[in-house]
Amino acid sequence: MAISLDKLMGFHQKAMQVRTERMEIIAGNLANANTPGYKAKDLDFQKVMQSAQFARDHNLTRTHENHLKGSMQGTGDIKFRIPNQPDTGDGNTVDVQQERNAFLDNGLRYEAGLEFLNGKIKGMKKAISGGQA
Template sequence: MAINLDKLVGFHQRAVNIREDRMEVIAGNLANANTPGYKARDIDFNKAMSSAREHQQGSMTRTSDKHFAGKMTASQFELQYRVPNQPDTGDGNTVEVQAERNAFLENGMRYQASLQFLDGKLKGMKKALSGGNG
């Protein structure tokens, strides 16, 4: 019986990848907090997961190890501009540092939880493969 790792961890792997991409976008927002005219952006996690699921279902099968495996990146997700809660300060920058820090921390916690869940799944698989002895 073949083991399909994508069925075992595919959803959570995609979640980790999207959370990683989202952290990069938020970090970019924070890095540009003082850049005049910079517009804060974000990835809608739910839309990105839906898109990743659709992409995975419609993706082609690799017929050779020499073929590249496709990976969706943040540039493939629709980056959205954040709607600021605070009025414009006059320079056109929409980054709200505290909101970005909060989003970064929340995303980081969810990223860590996803990694721990993946780790548990893989440990369970390893235990099943070793006959429960390891």
């Protein structure tokens, strides 16, 4: 019986990739907090994961490199964040407190995802070794 790592970790691996991409976007927002005219960005994690779930459930395969390219390459769901504070006059929409909170929240969720995957890998190692982990 073949072991499918894709079945074991496929969806969770996608979640980790999306969390990594979101961390980069938020870090970019924080880095540009004082850049005039910079517009804060974010991605909708739920929407991206629903898209990944749909792709997994429907097992779409590409017969040509340009088929289904929009839904299979990257997330494409990066949007500008709607500011919660009034414009300060320079056109920058980054709210540093909101970005820090989002960064910390995303980091904690990333860490929890890693722990979950670690547990799955330990379980697989235990099963392969016959109960001796």
